[in-house]
Amino acid sequence: MLKKLIQSIRSPLRRPRAVRTTPEVVGNHQHSLRREQFSRNAVNVVERLTKAGYQAYIVGGGVRDPLLGIPPKDFDVATSATPEQVRAEFRNARVIGRRFKLVHVHFGREIIEVATFRANHPVTEDDDTNNAHASRNEAGRILRDNVYGTLEDDAQRRDFTINALYFDVTGERILDYAHGVRDIRNRLIRLIGDPEQRYLEDPVRMLRAVRFAAKLDFEIEKHSAAPIRRLAPLLNEIPSARLFDEILKLFLSGKAERTFELLNEYELFAPLFPASAKALKDDPEYAGKLMRQALANTDERIRLGKPVTPAFLFAALLWPALPARVLKLQDRGMPPIPAMQEAAHELILEQCRRTAVPKRFTIPIREIWDMQERLPRRQGKKADLLLENPRFRAGYDFLLLRESAGEETGGLGDWWTDYQEASDGERRGMIRNLASQQEEGGSAAPRKRRRGGSNRRRRGPRTEGASSE
Template sequence: MASDLASIALEIARRLQTRGHAAYWVGGCVRDLQLGRQPQDYDLATSARPEEVEALFPRCLPVGRQFGVMVVIEEGHPFQVATFRTENHYTDGRHPAQVAFASAQEDARRRDFTINGLFYDPVKGELLDWVGGMEDLRLRRVRAIGPPEERFAEDHLRLLRAARFAAQLDFDMEPATLQAVRHLAPAIRKVSAERVRDELKKLFHPGCAARGLAWLERCQLLGEVLPEVAALAGCQQDPLYHPEGDVLEHVRRMLRALPADANPLLPWAVLLHDIGKPPCQEEDAAGRRHFHHHERVGADMTDALCRRLRFANEEREILVECVRSHMKYHQARQMRRSTLRRLLLRPSASLELELHRLDCTTTGRDLANYEFLQAARQQLEAQPALARPLLTGKDLLALGMSPGPAMGRLLREVRDKQLHDELNNYEEAMNWVRQRLQEGGASGPNPAGANSKKCPES
């Protein structure tokens, strides 16, 4: 796929050049090629005006015509094709008040970082570097083009992008650029939640998540974008269970242990699983620290954080459930079979198991509990029929039950018996329900057991 994209991007440049226009690959694709990495997309810059680009390519979207930006669709793939331009008079920390078409050199100098300011002519095989990007690639550093504070004032998101590129590429940051990021860090709050979220997702990709956290700290951005995580610093834990140190150090170590191919939500589960600890910390008479109910408080905090950053609802729900349930796994071997199976059948279970594994390995605990959980999960996978309840409300309606709490309680009991291997198929479940209804066990306040004792009235 990537080689196909390169071939298509080459043909776009060739077509533009054939009509007398300058045309280059620009930005991240050039940087990645110089680093020996495979680009995921290709952007082009050209002397052609938007209307000339539109005339050359039948499928063309004017996504930013006023800025000279068009998207060319070739063989079903989008390629951004932008006219060389300069920008000035930024009034809102993102949008320029004035845009003028310009030369390729001027276009390079308006970009954010030198490593993103490289141009490459794929037709001639010629690299063009007007900003010192190749030297910074050799030195493995992120450096702003021109005065750093001016670049960051133009678009405040660049503050976060500087940290993200340093983390992704495992580069250092040029001192003046780092100083400017630190000085202007509070300005990141002016950037829309969606743009911040998208940068953070890239920064906390499993392959670079630990470096991402380190760079947010080093750039003094962590408290600006994730204050709940920043608050973990200095929150000391009981050394009996957490000899590694405070909660933030615990998180750092878990991020370092992330597999590069992990679920993209796993770094977020790591970051957020203990954010309820600072507001819940207590110290008993013996001087031991406790964090009672931190998972419940943390789940509420995670919900608020995900809403603030405009996470997709499905992602938010999974992360909230991970935080709420992560302590349950430590008691797995004491659970009833049905309770454990309910836990492992939830959509978030695979993510929670990985979170539990990281939690154990980074605190010096053995993996016996994790291995027990994995064995239980493998047993469930060998019994796919357990994934779905034997009965639904429709089945009970067909037996003459009325909708209401009693029906819900009876369905839960059937499900419990199914997960406990006491009911194995539809017929067994229906026969059991019929018997319960005949005994009147589903009509009272406690249909789960007709012979159970009633609680005394208070």
């Protein structure tokens, strides 16, 4: 199927439509950027390379974000100097990478990333097949990217117009090869070159388009958006470890909820979370509400500067796919707890094949889910032992998340909220009252759902949406 999809895309491989060979020069009277706004170390790198006879500019997000009034996360430099030449200029420099060689210049905790101008791999109409296979695999992915070129070449091979802006620190000018300043003003994400071809070169560009659109509150330009739904299956060929890294960038940027909406709009969520996408389709109200609430909680924690971890977030995104699997195993005669454990194991294993979730996250995911089975079991000393469990807070927050999505737990969240705030004597009374009630049984996963939520006061929801637990 994937091979047919690739063959259906325009062939042979061609260079993207050329960007301007002469840049539009945006003078300092036409924009608000001043060299004092940039990292002193980045400016120092540019000036030293320029003094040594090389071209050098601050490029990418370090230019784009200040134009939007956003503090840049870091600063990158593009230069005509090769990695070896850059290293020769800076004793505190280190060459990294093989497929794509870069230089990291270290200034204490700050690292300035320096990249040599790149050119597209030489592909001609007469000999495109041999040349293409020399630098790409059969699906068109670039296998090596150390063909150096000019500044114009470098602008052409960048992905989006808003990332092809070069800041000259000496004259405080912006060199704009692809109308990136205009697209920033119009709040558009636009690919440089032919969109189909650029997505074929690297399907992750579809995720990057979504990430930038969500992060910057931009729209994806219509021609750049048009092929995405059809080409979304190309993500199935991307290595699982790389997809995991991309998911972290997508959902831990502070715009996770908006990202989720765009991923679903462009049918990119299913290649990343196949089981969750199916659960979302089967029960859009419950699954959608739970996922969106978890993502909103994550965005809020990031906004407040609180620590986050992907474990809680993955637990929430995968949870809606779990109940049906638990019930299926129970129908075969498996007891509730083993059914929960087996279903969780299978679901996480499947997800890891798609996105290589590290063990340091899969273990707490399972512990959070396991806590959902243990929280209803409060008789005797079990409640106090659960409170001492290091994963209790994450499990409790997850319980509140389930209830906020409409899942009926018999008031379990309120009970645990009261229990945490009660005195020792009050806690003993609460345990005695449980003895007169029918013991809750069965799996936590398939509980009935309710509309709305309780009006009783809860602790939280701190809902980790990726908490530090």
